[in-house]
Amino acid sequence: MSDFTASKENIEESAGKENCEKFLIFSILGKLYCFPSRLIGEIALFDTVYPLPLVPSYMLGVVNRYSVPYALFDTGLLFQKKPGPRNKVLIIKDEIDRIAFLIDDITGIADIKKEELCIVDRNDDSGELPDVISASFIWNETDVFVLDVNRILNHVSEAIA
Numbered sequence: 001m002s003d004f005t006a007s008k009e010n011i012e013e014s015a016g017k018e019n020c021e022k023f024l025i026f027s028i029l030g031k032l033y034c035f036p037s038r039l040i041g042e043i044a045l046f047d048t049v050y051p052l053p054l055v056p057s058y059m060l061g062v063v064n065r066y067s068v069p070y071a072l073f074d075t076g077l078l079f080q081k082k083p084g085p086r087n088k089v090l091i092i093k094d095e096i097d098r099i100a101f102l103i104d105d106i107t108g109i110a111d112i113k114k115e116e117l118c119i120v121d122r123n124d125d126s127g128e129l130p131d132v133i134s135a136s137f138i139w140n141e142t143d144v145f146v147l148d149v150n151r152i153l154n155h156v157s158e159a160i161a
Helices: 003-018 075-080 149-160
Strands: 020-028 031-036 040-045 059-065 068-074 088-092 099-103 105-113 133-139 142-147
Touching: 020 075, 020 088, 020 099, 020 142, 031 075, 040 059, 059 099, 068 075, 068 088, 075 099, 099 149, 105 133, 142 149
Parallel strands: 031 142, 068 099
Antiparallel strands: 020 031, 020 105, 040 088, 059 068, 088 099, 133 142
């Protein structure tokens, strides 16, 4: 193979990657959800939760990560109205907000092309999908729902207010 052919393949491959976004896929009560991987700070095992008064039931309290408090949400209660198992905690980067989500397990990481994302229409009043889902895609023959951190924060702010 010539140097020109190899260079052309590398250019095409990196052009394809520019059109992709990495998603961290995780399970919650048998369904797959994800966040863009750029938003993830860390994944930790479930540990001590310090309860807070006068918050919605899906807000379990605060977890301590390296002396920094993070509000912990039970994603099972938040998205499916059923408490989730207390297995792992997904910590969102501090630049977004100090929040964490209870998840069942990490399922994988996927590079998804923008044209493979099916954007959720907010005019759909069917109520089948929570308003915190911004898109979905098919991964390993299964639907994966893309969660929107800002919509989650708005939803929680409205519930607390």
